[in-house]
Amino acid sequence: MAFEFETKPKFVTFDMNGTLIKFAIADATREVLGDRLPAEIADAYLQATKAYRIDECMGDYKPFHQIIANSMERASRRLGLEYRESDAKAVYDIVPTWTPYPGVTAALNRLAEEVPLVIITNSDTEMGERLAANLEAPFKTVITAEESGYYKPRLAAFEYMFNKLGVTPDELVHVSASPMYDLRSAAILGIKNKVYVDRGFEHDEYWLGYERITDIADLPVLFGLPRPAAS
Template sequence: MAFDIKPKFVSFDMNGTLIHFRIGDAIRRVLGDRLPPELADAFTRVGNYYRFDECMGEYKPFHQIVTDALARTCARFGVEYREGDGQAVYEEIPTWTPYPGVTEALNRLAEAYPLVLLTNSDDAFASQLADNLQAPIEVLITAEQMRLYKPRAGAFEYMLDKLGAAPDEIVHVSASPKYDLRPAAALGISNMVYMDRGFEPDEPWLGHERITDIADLPVLLGLPRP
């Protein structure tokens, strides 16, 4: 085991860490030929930041986060935004499925640890996505329940309070230093795993373990290889 303690819980970011979060593909489909190919990469990068920025304010439903961020991105690039574009992107979310190997790794971990999801989704879609994982989830915590979004510190405070756990009694797993690992570390959650999906740079100064294959996670947490 890479950690000094056997955790009471293993918690996860869901979208982008366990679920293949394909919002860029969805946006391209919805906008179609309104989005010039030469703008697509920059449009996606700026759109990702606008969604992050929208999560930092007062709580609003996730469909509004998606819609407002997309409208802002379209305005920034001079791309036509049509009423209903954001909702069309949002409605694709519950169809997304896990990355390869996730279901198997979660089911192995669940034999030894209660699994927790801490997600920026709303209740309805979070439940559907959790079902898509096909693994036993002990606790599902959503932005709708918390009335705020990661990376707000209150998200991790809410999780610790709900679990009745101290910061050193959980291991938190995420593919996002920006949304998860930075605030978790700031609140004293020292046992962290960076699931490197290649869409955010590693920030090793945060003190996390790094893996590139989800199959390594059960081993990292002390379970034998199958």
């Protein structure tokens, strides 16, 4: 099978939540708020919390539980809902229970036969390690926002990763389901080899110059490996 990239990378780096782990924060928020989230504004509220999460990630580092709390408080104030700190904590406490998308574990283990794997995640260290363990695959390291002091899409998060791994951008392949959080920054910093796992929650930004896949089983194929057997 043909190797898709010009040279074999030193590492394949991954976004985790939303790419490998099913990022179900909207479901968690609905579950926690229950009847206190009126149906007629639920979609607007969830869209607002999503927008405020990325806005919170762009400033000075704060723990991820505070990112969730601040985004919920700001969305609640905007839409006239009661905000409770206990709700934000309850949403945060659900996060480590999230599991991989179908096929992820098999694809990662197949790919690990060819090249070392790394995670760079917008998670606290303890949470990131717990979620990475849910993937049941070998990772060289898990780089968290708590460790680096920066959240993606901030460029400094990726620069920290380059320094920690001792690599230049052209020595990596970066994989993500989010152009907004990952692939735009990767392109700006010169990561030529990128893979967009299209999970259907962001628009295709093909001009960023990535390989687009819709089935995680196709990821090893880009590295000249056979598709993992269907589970």
